Amino acid sequence: MPELPKTYTPSEAEERWYQRWLDDKCFEADPARVSEKRPAYSIVIPPPNVTGILTLGHVLNNTIQDILCRRARMLGKEVLWLPGTDHAGIATQNVVEKTLKKQGVIKHRDDLGREKLVEKIWEWKDKHGGIIIQQLKKLGASCDWSRERFTFDEDYNRCVMQVFVDLYKKGHIYRGKRMVNWCPSSLTALSDEEVEMKQQNGFMYHFKVQVVEEPDTWLTIATTRPETIPGDTAVAVNPNDERYKHLIGKHIRRPLPLENQAAIPIVGDDHVDFEFGTGVLKVTPAHDKADFEIGQRHNLEIIDVLHPNAVLNDLAGVDLAGLDRFEGRKKAVELLKEMEALIKEEPHQNNVGYSERAGVPIEPRLSEQWFLKYPSVQASQDVVAKGEMKFYPDRWAKVYDHWMGGLQDWCISRQVWWGHRVPVWSIRFKGGDFRANEKLERLVEDVCFQSDVSPPDGKIRFMVSGRPSSHVSTGGCVSLEGSRTAYHLVDCGEGEFELRALLFNEKEARPLEALGFTQDPDVLDTWFSSWLWPFATMGWPNKTDELKAFYPTTDLVTGPDIIFFWVARMIMAGYEYMGELPFKNVYFTGIIRDKQGRKMSKSLGNSPDPLELIATYSADALRFGIMRSAPLGQDIAFDEKNVELGRNFCTKLWNAARFRQMQGGTTETEISAELLSSDDKWILLRLNTAIAEVTTALEEYRFSDATATLYRFFWSEYCDWYVEASKAVLQGTDDKRKANTLAVIDFVLGNTLRLFHPFLPFITEELWHGMGFNEDLPENQGGKSIMFAPWPKVLDADELAYFGILPEDEKAANEKYEAVNLGRGLKSSFNITKKVRFVLKPTSELPAHEIEVLRILLNAEPLDVDAAYAAPKGTPSALTPLGTIYLPLDGLIDVEAERARITKELDKANAELQKVCAKLADENFTAKVPQKVLDEHQQRKADWKEKKAKLEEMMSALG
Numbered sequence: 001m002p003e004l005p006k007t008y009t010p011s012e013a014e015e016r017w018y019q020r021w022l023d024d025k026c027f028e029a030d031p032a033r034v035s036e037k038r039p040a041y042s043i044v045i046p047p048p049n050v051t052g053i054l055t056l057g058h059v060l061n062n063t064i065q066d067i068l069c070r071r072a073r074m075l076g077k078e079v080l081w082l083p084g085t086d087h088a089g090i091a092t093q094n095v096v097e098k099t100l101k102k103q104g105v106i107k108h109r110d111d112l113g114r115e116k117l118v119e120k121i122w123e124w125k126d127k128h129g130g131i132i133i134q135q136l137k138k139l140g141a142s143c144d145w146s147r148e149r150f151t152f153d154e155d156y157n158r159c160v161m162q163v164f165v166d167l168y169k170k171g172h173i174y175r176g177k178r179m180v181n182w183c184p185s186s187l188t189a190l191s192d193e194e195v196e197m198k199q200q201n202g203f204m205y206h207f208k209v210q211v212v213e214e215p216d217t218w219l220t221i222a223t224t225r226p227e228t229i230p231g232d233t234a235v236a237v238n239p240n241d242e243r244y245k246h247l248i249g250k251h252i253r254r255p256l257p258l259e260n261q262a263a264i265p266i267v268g269d270d271h272v273d274f275e276f277g278t279g280v281l282k283v284t285p286a287h288d289k290a291d292f293e294i295g296q297r298h299n300l301e302i303i304d305v306l307h308p309n310a311v312l313n314d315l316a317g318v319d320l321a322g323l324d325r326f327e328g329r330k331k332a333v334e335l336l337k338e339m340e341a342l343i344k345e346e347p348h349q350n351n352v353g354y355s356e357r358a359g360v361p362i363e364p365r366l367s368e369q370w371f372l373k374y375p376s377v378q379a380s381q382d383v384v385a386k387g388e389m390k391f392y393p394d395r396w397a398k399v400y401d402h403w404m405g406g407l408q409d410w411c412i413s414r415q416v417w418w419g420h421r422v423p424v425w426s427i428r429f430k431g432g433d434f435r436a437n438e439k440l441e442r443l444v445e446d447v448c449f450q451s452d453v454s455p456p457d458g459k460i461r462f463m464v465s466g467r468p469s470s471h472v473s474t475g476g477c478v479s480l481e482g483s484r485t486a487y488h489l490v491d492c493g494e495g496e497f498e499l500r501a502l503l504f505n506e507k508e509a510r511p512l513e514a515l516g517f518t519q520d521p522d523v524l525d526t527w528f529s530s531w532l533w534p535f536a537t538m539g540w541p542n543k544t545d546e547l548k549a550f551y552p553t554t555d556l557v558t559g560p561d562i563i564f565f566w567v568a569r570m571i572m573a574g575y576e577y578m579g580e581l582p583f584k585n586v587y588f589t590g591i592i593r594d595k596q597g598r599k600m601s602k603s604l605g606n607s608p609d610p611l612e613l614i615a616t617y618s619a620d621a622l623r624f625g626i627m628r629s630a631p632l633g634q635d636i637a638f639d640e641k642n643v644e645l646g647r648n649f650c651t652k653l654w655n656a657a658r659f660r661q662m663q664g665g666t667t668e669t670e671i672s673a674e675l676l677s678s679d680d681k682w683i684l685l686r687l688n689t690a691i692a693e694v695t696t697a698l699e700e701y702r703f704s705d706a707t708a709t710l711y712r713f714f715w716s717e718y719c720d721w722y723v724e725a726s727k728a729v730l731q732g733t734d735d736k737r738k739a740n741t742l743a744v745i746d747f748v749l750g751n752t753l754r755l756f757h758p759f760l761p762f763i764t765e766e767l768w769h770g771m772g773f774n775e776d777l778p779e780n781q782g783g784k785s786i787m788f789a790p791w792p793k794v795l796d797a798d799e800l801a802y803f804g805i806l807p808e809d810e811k812a813a814n815e816k817y818e819a820v821n822l823g824r825g826l827k828s829s830f831n832i833t834k835k836v837r838f839v840l841k842p843t844s845e846l847p848a849h850e851i852e853v854l855r856i857l858l859n860a861e862p863l864d865v866d867a868a869y870a871a872p873k874g875t876p877s878a879l880t881p882l883g884t885i886y887l888p889l890d891g892l893i894d895v896e897a898e899r900a901r902i903t904k905e906l907d908k909a910n911a912e913l914q915k916v917c918a919k920l921a922d923e924n925f926t927a928k929v930p931q932k933v934l935d936e937h938q939q940r941k942a943d944w945k946e947k948k949a950k951l952e953e954m955m956s957a958l959g
Helices: 010-023 056-074 089-102 114-128 131-139 154-169 226-231 289-298 325-338 377-385 395-404 438-450 507-514 526-530 545-550 560-578 610-617 619-628 640-662 678-699 703-730 735-756 761-770 797-802 807-829 848-858 895-921 923-928 931-957
Strands: 040-044 078-082 173-183 188-190 195-210 218-223 234-237 251-253 263-268 280-283 342-355 363-372 390-392 424-430 432-434 462-464 467-469 486-493 496-502 553-558 583-588 836-842 860-865 877-880 883-886
Touching (some): 010 619, 010 761, 056 610, 154 496, 154 526, 188 363, 195 325, 234 289, 325 342, 377 560, 438 486, 438 496, 610 619, 619 703, 640 703, 678 703, 703 735, 703 848, 807 836
Parallel strands (some): 040 078, 390 583
Antiparallel strands (some): 195 342, 462 467, 836 883
16 A cells, blocks of 8 residues: 555645546446335436536535435445536526627627527537536536536427427416516516515605696605606505595596696505505506506506616606606606605615616516416425425425415516527417418418317307308317427407417428418526426436436425525426426525625625635535535535635544554454453444434434534544544554554544545545555445445444443543543643643552553653552642542742732633623613623623632642
8 A cells, every 4th residue: 555645635636536536437327227226316406507607605505415426325326416507598698798798799689689699699608608517526526427418408498398388288378468577687577586675775755746626635645766657547545545535536637747747547446555655656557566456457548658678768758758767766856846746755765676687676567478377286385295395494395385375477488589489489360351372371271170169159250261260269279180289379359360389399380480470589487497407307208217217306405595496396397297296305505604694795705716715725625614514404604714624624634544554554454352442442432423423414414413523523532532542552562452453443444434425525535545445345335436335334233242342431431531631621720731740549440551541641741640649738630530630730830920820810800700790780781781691791700700710729729
């Protein structure tokens, strides 16, 4: 076995081992290997945006996934971790458009046109789209890269098209004019889940309007958006409001625009809140969801005063047209002041919806969009409610259930060019006698006569070349013989019809385009493709070996911020298209925040670059550091010191392995039960406990608990106690006992490296081979890589009995270590760091080996064991489980100097104690401060009392 270098070089080892794992196809899954003896474990990566670069959030999420996958391999499972990226429609188009504008190529996307811009985005994707994948490899992610998918690749696109057509035919997808969330920056509709509410400091403007029928009566209206006054088509009051109900049915004079101060009605509506503002509500149906609903109930006119980019249009009037909405707001206030209609403006806080992607306030906008009525809702709600699918932490199950109980139809269309284009081609025509070219006439006629549903009135709706088509249905889709295209005839009202053709790809549409059909210009919401991710990535709609072996997947690791965007929708899609749940367990990570509790962001400059952290500390250090501070589902306060601690931990692991190598001897020999010392038995029991605790923690997704156990066991119990205690044998002359101690060390290290591997894959692989633990093992059992070595198992009762290990062995060793701690405490009290003489007055006889262990651990020179020792008066001592331990101070310290030091510290302790006692005795203080502050002062009092007692004891010891 070659000697390990003095220091570990992580950058070289990480690159070398990752390439070796790839070359050896360690990450590749084979469905043919799945069996009862080798069960499947599968997990699909939450696909990062193709625009993405590695963040600490990615580090957390993917480290957890990698831990789960690496451990599953060690449990003998066939593991598929399926990677990929998301085309991220709006986000990617925004990035490319901004780049092209910066380069001076375009001022607006229309300068290039749809086809050319999409070409540019593909070029950008091919050049930059794989960056985050390479970064994940740097982290050590053990994904099956041979199966990498992209939500916009050809096969995936076919899946999306098929699902759209299927859901349309089932009546789940429809086109309608609704009030939607509109992003004036990206110029597209957004779903409710893509809108982030932010508290804003603005103003509430109070202005007066005159009642037309009662010129002496004026009403005061409060609004945060005076720029939309030109779009007002009514004012509303609550019909039960005694102040205003007599005015219902009358009119007010709308103050803006100045050239069109129209009379608009006063309506009564239960929606109006008595308490909000003045109780009189301006109703702007085109620019507010609630106002739109009032407008629908009262048949109000809809006046849209904003262009799609949130610039005021001509309907806003000559004074406001051409102004941005915020500039328009200022101008509207000025106009109201000039006409003496503005009563007051006062600071006001309200929640404003922002586009999550573009970061600008959204506009409620009346727009024709595609909507989806969610499928398989009940089954998706029940699977979580009944506990068949587990959420970790389980509090998210209630959040999920609440959302599922109040579903709104999903706006699935987006007005951007990068994405899955809506697979609907259509042509419009008037009723009456429809005449066109022969092919189109025949198609329309064939579609009409496919239906067996007659109009309710039995009347002929229109003619085709003079032939009556009385059996027209506008209710469902029909398919013509020999074609998989679905057709839907839609009655658009006012004698106009639209014939829609739903196809799976653009090639099939060419003949229809020749007849005058055009494709819908919208693309589908990015989430409409990613909700199919668990099965579309495995070959659906074909019944593939991958689906048979790995679906449903085992775990999903994701953030709670996309529980509605993605998790809930995947569950519904899974039931709709696979007939079962898509995953069995969902682990929700926390959000990574800085030490001040702020969310990490580029704008705040508080988000460190993970690649820089890897370069500075190593990938293993970053993984261990971030997992150590990640309690189950709670937000994480990131501190770079934890990553530094991770590096120190790796150094400790490396040095422990080198210490073993330096002892020489054969690796992994048999352990002789007869030669085990109390320290050997203790470390084997502590290893047993560590294996059990780590195993349980991982099964329960308590990753930070697992790292805490590993840290305690390896750093404290193994290195600080056992390795130091083992020197009593290793530095001795008994070769048999020395060989046995090395066998115990090898056994512990071999198990420890396997426990650590899911967390620290690179250094454990390097040490597994460097220590020779892989030798003589089958390739699939750790010979090729530690990732296939069996997961450690606890020693069972028979094995413990074989080694003669009893529960009381742990107690005996713990008593010895307690005696050491008390002895070290005596040295610490008097600031003594060098080797000193200790005297132990034992309560019973101790074996020579145990005395030598005590001497080494105490760093004593010498350790005298004397049952008849009579200590001089004032000698510092401590009562331990093994007897009384003494620290003779003769010649060790300057007694006078030490007395002066202790006197000074005593004075400080008395002063601090007096101060805190005075505060606690002050009723004005105790009655006003929070309980937390009171508790802190009580603890401070207890701490100073304890310190004072200790100092007095030390003073007494000085004589």
